[in-house]
Amino acid sequence: MSKLLVSPSPHIHSKVSTRSLMLDVVIALIPAVICSVVFYGWQELLVLGVSVASCVLLEWAITKYMLKQPSTIGDWSAVITGILLALNVPYTTPWWVIFIGAVVAVGVAKMTFGGLGQNIWNPALVGRVFLLVSFPTYMTTWSQPQGLFGVDAVSGPTPLGAIQEGLLQGASVQDLTAAYNYKDLLFANLGGSAGEVCALALLAGFVYLCCRKVIKPWITLSILCTVALTSLIFWSVDPARFTDPAFNLLTGGLILGACFMATDYVTSPMSTWGGVVFGVGIGFLTMMIRYFGSYPEGVSFAILIMNSVVPLLNMWFKQKKFGRK
Amino acid sequence: MSKFKLITDGLVKNNPTFVLLLGMCPTLATTTSAINGLSMGLATLFVLVLSNMAISAIAPAVPDKVHIPVYIVVIATFVTLLQFLMQAYTPAMYETLGLFIPLIVVNCIVLGRAEAFANKHGVLESACDGLGVGLGFTCSLTVLGLVREILGSGSAFGYNFIGGHDGMLAFVMAPGAFLCLGYLMVLFNKYLKKN
Numbered sequence: 001m002s003k004l005l006v007s008p009s010p011h012i013h014s015k016v017s018t019r020s021l022m023l024d025v026v027i028a029l030i031p032a033v034i035c036s037v038v039f040y041g042w043q044e045l046l047v048l049g050v051s052v053a054s055c056v057l058l059e060w061a062i063t064k065y066m067l068k069q070p071s072t073i074g075d076w077s078a079v080i081t082g083i084l085l086a087l088n089v090p091y092t093t094p095w096w097v098i099f100i101g102a103v104v105a106v107g108v109a110k111m112t113f114g115g116l117g118q119n120i121w122n123p124a125l126v127g128r129v130f131l132l133v134s135f136p137t138y139m140t141t142w143s144q145p146q147g148l149f150g151v152d153a154v155s156g157p158t159p160l161g162a163i164q165e166g167l168l169q170g171a172s173v174q175d176l177t178a179a180y181n182y183k184d185l186l187f188a189n190l191g192g193s194a195g196e197v198c199a200l201a202l203l204a205g206f207v208y209l210c211c212r213k214v215i216k217p218w219i220t221l222s223i224l225c226t227v228a229l230t231s232l233i234f235w236s237v238d239p240a241r242f243t244d245p246a247f248n249l250l251t252g253g254l255i256l257g258a259c260f261m262a263t264d265y266v267t268s269p270m271s272t273w274g275g276v277v278f279g280v281g282i283g284f285l286t287m288m289i290r291y292f293g294s295y296p297e298g299v300s301f302a303i304l305i306m307n308s309v310v311p312l313l314n315m316w317f318k319q320k321k322f323g324r325k
Numbered sequence: 326m327s328k329f330k331l332i333t334d335g336l337v338k339n340n341p342t343f344v345l346l347l348g349m350c351p352t353l354a355t356t357t358s359a360i361n362g363l364s365m366g367l368a369t370l371f372v373l374v375l376s377n378m379a380i381s382a383i384a385p386a387v388p389d390k391v392h393i394p395v396y397i398v399v400i401a402t403f404v405t406l407l408q409f410l411m412q413a414y415t416p417a418m419y420e421t422l423g424l425f426i427p428l429i430v431v432n433c434i435v436l437g438r439a440e441a442f443a444n445k446h447g448v449l450e451s452a453c454d455g456l457g458v459g460l461g462f463t464c465s466l467t468v469l470g471l472v473r474e475i476l477g478s479g480s481a482f483g484y485n486f487i488g489g490h491d492g493m494l495a496f497v498m499a500p501g502a503f504l505c506l507g508y509l510m511v512l513f514n515k516y517l518k519k520n
Contacts, residue, residue: 100493108504133500134493 022076028205035198052082054102084124206259226283274317335457342465362470366463377455384444
């Protein structure tokens with residue numbers, strides 16, 4: 001009798017859990033993390049440590065002391081938020097600024113809405129945008145990569161920042177982009193926040209996530225295609241005023257945003273077509289902000305704006321139920 | 326209802342900002358610092374008390390069909406009065422608050438109290454109600470302004486305490502207004518529920 005187990009269905013469980021998915025994302029971020037530490041040195045390690053530690057600690061403290069619920073840090077989502085936040089700020093950011101970013105990311109954007117699964121906006125991005133608006137001096141003083149054993153930091157603008165500045169002074173885009181070598185952009189040799197520097201490492205993580213079927217590539221691809229297409233149209237109309245597609249694809253936080261932040265489960269649409277529309281929106285808004293906005297970079301704003309329309313996209317692009325016409 | 330209860334009700338149970346959620350436009354726009362919030366609150370308090378008294382006095386004589394236009398005219402009169410007074414005695418504050426002074430005319434707290442309270446009660450009671458709600462509004466705006474000023478520019482009532490550093494600029498801007506309002510509302514309602 002004891003051999004006979006009676007239980008309601010389902011009887012077969014898949015091994016996939018929130019925890020295992022999140023762990024895969026952390027693994028996918030490792031190349032980018034290693035890359036950024038190699039390029040930026042120990043200071044970047046400090047930024048990463050502070051960011052991850054404060055995100056995890058805050059989530060633990062909020063669940064324990066304010067919500068009085070079982071802790072949710074075991075699902076690793078706070079770790080991802082921490083890593084993404086760290087990859088989104090310059091490595092020269094002081095620790096207390098990063099801590100404030102973590103408070104906004106975990107405390108305001110995530111736990112206020114009810115924790116993982118309830119948040120409307122990507123927590124790490126909310127943290128980043130808050131810091132960008134609040135501390136423009138710390139957040140826009142970018143430094144050139146100095147290497148793990150480098151001594152002095154040289155501060156300079158990001159490629160996108162430099163272009164915007166140059167355009168305001170009346171220079172043409174061709175002269176300005178001539179200073180950048182696309183190989184450098186791909187392999188990271190430029191000023192920028194940690195996550196902006198090594199496109200290849202980020203793409204490796206993205207390929208890993210797709211192979212493990214953690215994310216589907218549609219959102220990312222539609223973002224990248226839209227950015228390429230939009231900039232191709234503008235660039236072919238007036239190459240002196242607008243930057244070319246390859247430059248736009250490789251600079252700024254586009255690859256980080258498209259691969260890791262737009263594809264966040266909670267804040268992206270559920271259906272494939274919803275995801276495609278979501279991606280097109282992000283790509284288009286990014287290019288509009290880059291070309292016409294007052295900030296040189298628009299990926300984070302674009303993703304946050306499209307995050308807010310996700311409930312609508314979920315309503316318009318419903319998944320067809322099995323057996324229904 | 327005792328007069329004292331009317332005043333405390335306006336402060337806590339009928340708090341226009343955190344409970345009734347009225348007058349959100351000046352609340353969000355003028356609370357960039359504690360002083361600004363305080364002045365906006367006091368300006369509204371002034372109009373609220375006087376308009377409540379005037380409306381409760383004339384309410385029985387006003388035909389029902391035109392009561393809203395009549396109330397608006399009464400409120401607008403007091404707002405114009407306030408505008409001239411502020412222009413004369415506090416020109417700097419008048420400049421800072423700018424458009425939001427004339428906008429008190431269409432502030433829903435003022436019209437709301439006229440509709441919900443003043444036209445059914447006596448002059449003295451209406452004055453107490455106006456005073457209570459006005460004080461509630463003033464306190465909420467001052468607290469909101471204070472929190473935003475401390476976080477946003479590192480000062481309180483104009484007294485800077487972080488030296489040469491910058492505050493968190495986001496709190497001086499619109500997103501900070503919504504954020505602070507939301508969290509203060511949570512705290513206020515948590516306190517209300519406890520009692």
